[in-house]
Amino acid sequence: MEKKEKRTGEAKLMKGNEAFAEAAIRADIDAYFGYPITPQSEVLEYLEREIPNRHGLVLQAESEVASINMVYGAAGAGARVMTSSSSPGISLMQEGISYIAAAQLPCLIANVVRGGPGLGTIQPSQGDYFQATKGGGHGDYHLIVLAPSSVQEMADFVFDGFRLAEKYRNPVMILSDGALGQMMEKVILPEEGSLPKTTPAWATTGKTKNREHNVITSLFIQPEEMEQVNLRLQEKYKAIQSEVRYEEIQTDDAEILLVAFGLSSRICQKTVDLAREKGIKVGLLRPITLYPYPYARLNELSSQVEFMLTVEMNAGQMVEDVRLAVEGKVPVHFIGRMGGMILSPEDILHKLESVHESHNAVNV
Amino acid sequence: MNEKLYLEDEENLGTQVDESYEQVYCKPGTLTDVPFHYCPGCGHSVVHKVLMEVIAELGIQEETIGVAPVGCSVFAYQYMNIDMQEAAHGRASAVATGVKRVLPDKYVFSYQGDGDLAAIGTAETIHTVNRGENILMLFINNGIYGMTGGQMAPTSLIGQVTSTSPYGREAAQVGNPIKIADMLCLLPGAYYVTRQIVHNPNGVRKLKKALIKAFEYQKQKKGTCFVEVVSNCPSGWKMTPVETIKYIEEKMLPMYPVGDLKVPQN
Ligand SMILES: Cc1ncc(C[n+]2csc(CCOP(=O)(O)OP(=O)(O)O)c2C)c(N)n1
Ligand code: SF4
Ligand SMILES: [Mg+2]
Numbered sequence: 001m002e003k004k005e006k007r008t009g010e011a012k013l014m015k016g017n018e019a020f021a022e023a024a025i026r027a028d029i030d031a032y033f034g035y036p037i038t039p040q041s042e043v044l045e046y047l048e049r050e051i052p053n054r055h056g057l058v059l060q061a062e063s064e065v066a067s068i069n070m071v072y073g074a075a076g077a078g079a080r081v082m083t084s085s086s087s088p089g090i091s092l093m094q095e096g097i098s099y100i101a102a103a104q105l106p107c108l109i110a111n112v113v114r115g116g117p118g119l120g121t122i123q124p125s126q127g128d129y130f131q132a133t134k135g136g137g138h139g140d141y142h143l144i145v146l147a148p149s150s151v152q153e154m155a156d157f158v159f160d161g162f163r164l165a166e167k168y169r170n171p172v173m174i175l176s177d178g179a180l181g182q183m184m185e186k187v188i189l190p191e192e193g194s195l196p197k198t199t200p201a202w203a204t205t206g207k208t209k210n211r212e213h214n215v216i217t218s219l220f221i222q223p224e225e226m227e228q229v230n231l232r233l234q235e236k237y238k239a240i241q242s243e244v245r246y247e248e249i250q251t252d253d254a255e256i257l258l259v260a261f262g263l264s265s266r267i268c269q270k271t272v273d274l275a276r277e278k279g280i281k282v283g284l285l286r287p288i289t290l291y292p293y294p295y296a297r298l299n300e301l302s303s304q305v306e307f308m309l310t311v312e313m314n315a316g317q318m319v320e321d322v323r324l325a326v327e328g329k330v331p332v333h334f335i336g337r338m339g340g341m342i343l344s345p346e347d348i349l350h351k352l353e354s355v356h357e358s359h360n361a362v363n364v
Numbered sequence: 365m366n367e368k369l370y371l372e373d374e375e376n377l378g379t380q381v382d383e384s385y386e387q388v389y390c391k392p393g394t395l396t397d398v399p400f401h402y403c404p405g406c407g408h409s410v411v412h413k414v415l416m417e418v419i420a421e422l423g424i425q426e427e428t429i430g431v432a433p434v435g436c437s438v439f440a441y442q443y444m445n446i447d448m449q450e451a452a453h454g455r456a457s458a459v460a461t462g463v464k465r466v467l468p469d470k471y472v473f474s475y476q477g478d479g480d481l482a483a484i485g486t487a488e489t490i491h492t493v494n495r496g497e498n499i500l501m502l503f504i505n506n507g508i509y510g511m512t513g514g515q516m517a518p519t520s521l522i523g524q525v526t527s528t529s530p531y532g533r534e535a536a537q538v539g540n541p542i543k544i545a546d547m548l549c550l551l552p553g554a555y556y557v558t559r560q561i562v563h564n565p566n567g568v569r570k571l572k573k574a575l576i577k578a579f580e581y582q583k584q585k586k587g588t589c590f591v592e593v594v595s596n597c598p599s600g601w602k603m604t605p606v607e608t609i610k611y612i613e614e615k616m617l618p619m620y621p622v623g624d625l626k627v628p629q630n
Binding site: 030031033057059061062063065066069070071072073074075076077078079081095096099103204205206207208209213214215216217218219 | 426439444445447451455467487
């Protein structure tokens with residue numbers, strides 16, 4: 001479980017996207033490749049403004065397809081590299097992400113999610129949960145997925161993301177949304193230069209005499225070999241399970257559990273307060289890593305609570321993981337809105353009360 | 365045959381191997397010992413060899429990073445004894461951009477077929493050259509999709525019979541063969557654009573010269589050097605290697621004439 005760490009440093013008021021971009025510079029990125037799309041264009045704009053006077057490299061590519069393949073090339077050459085986009089752009093990157101996962105290249109990809117499907121809307125959404133956590137592109141692979149719920153975490157997760165990406169040689173996705181990207185909050189930025197960097201031995205930096213040539217590839221044409229590569233990936237994903245992170249709010253005595261990530265969890269915090277004022281013992285579990293997912297903790301909590309209510313800005317995607325976690329031991333309900341619409345704390349409270357009542361009615 | 369003739373190191377060049385043989389040739393150390401998988405007579409083999417000879421002769425093996433395409437040369441990294449990356453279909457020049465941008469003092473090249481470079485990767489091709497990326501783009505135009513079994517390519521000739529143009533390519537239906545090298549000349553980022561061949565010794569020599577120039581320009585950070593090789597595909601064209609030479613000369617070269625298309629202006 002998360003412990004809130006004490007932070008020192010000057011607090012600034014910043015937009016989520018800008019805090020994210022500033023954190024990227026402070027994380028000493030070698031390169032950022034991106035393409036404009038609302039609601040995340042501030043990232044590219046900020047970096048284009050700042051990087052020429054600081055350090056690193058920023059390049060506006062001709063498309064998200066090009067961006068992600070530039071990320072592949074730079075990551076393969078041993079650089080600390082990232083990109084960001086919003087839903088339609090992330091869809092366009094999926095082929096490249098699959099290649100990056102297969103070639104085991106560390107990098108950071110941020111999706112500032114907007115409402116879909118299709119061109120959709122520029123308003124915030126959590127509709128890309130499946131895409132982010134279950135693969136997204138072709139083949140058996142996983143990204144490590146971090147879900148910030150504040151501007152502070154938009155900045156912090158850049159550092160956490162690179163730490164994980166480089167530790168596991170795996171792409172990391174930061175899954176936020178249009179509201180987190182656009183809203184302004186107080187943030188204490190991570191310290192510049194506090195993320196150590198080494199050039200990995202496998203990188204294509206030029207073959208030296210004392211080693212074989214390095215090759216970055218995702219092609220393993222013999223099925224026997226391809227299977228071994230897959231087994232190694234699956235081993236890695238197993239090891240990654242130890243990185244699971246979540247936050248619990250008032251779960252100690254909770255009889256009802258809300259489960260929500262990102263922006264939805266912020267709204268749910270308010271619902272917890274409203275419910276408790278009314279004497280209903282509600283708690284909240286917020287997954288911070290969406291992959292790996294806190295299945296075990298949710299399973300534990302299923303023996304404590306009467307039911308769970310999953311709250312999402314989509315048609316019900318994470319709720320499937322909550323149901324998997326509790327293995328039918330408690331009912332798992334869902335409330336959500338789609339298309340860029342956001343639930344109010346009262347909407348959630350109302351749903352919670354009506355489920356609560358219906359459960360009691362059955363019990364009588 | 366004396367095995368040693370092939371296997372001897374470069375250091376032994378010009379020395380007497382035994383009473384009857386002096387070693388006058390060997391494959392460059394920039395090629396691995398893995399045998400090429402290419403069909404007999406395929407131009408890819410020759411281009412690989414010439415490219416690796418150039419890298420050996422320039423002494424830049426340790427400073428060169430190559431990007432392989434998806435196409436018949438997908439395994440180029442198994443043969444080229446340099447650090448390499450394998451790109452997704454069409455994306456080699458974007459991958460090469462990523463490499464070059466973070467390793468600006470290394471030599472970087474992409475190696476792509478016509479389907480890769482001039483169909484699925486057209487956007488990346490144009491924008492890489494438009495940015496004047498300091499890389500070599502090596503383009504193997506064999507007018508067909510070799511790897512997938514001989515389908516029509518963007519560069520296939522009018523009337524050319526392929527597995528997806530069984531009645532011959534028709535412009536009204538699928539457009540004309542695309543002369544992408546000519547198009548790229550219009551971009552200020554293109555510093556040197558040339559079209560070469562590898563089906564005769566003179567062509568091979570000229571290709572070699574062109575590649576040496578391209579690496580020299582890259583060192584001087586002049587912009588993108590684009591080297592097209594009009595090549596063959598005996599298997600895809602359903603011809604013997606010898607027949608492909610005639611086809612290149614009679615059919616391909618009138619459409620894709622050999623020579624420099626854009627040379628440095630001083
Ligand atoms: C996204 C994607 N689409 C299609 C393919 C299948 N494919 C592999 S190689 C190829 C064409 C290669 O032709 P070319 O680039 O001309 O290379 P050649 O084999 O002729 O050297 C195609 C269509 C693929 N690998 N990936
Ligand atoms: S299919 Fe064509 S391009 Fe491919 S190796 Fe054979 S001859 Fe060469
Ligand atoms: Mg071809």
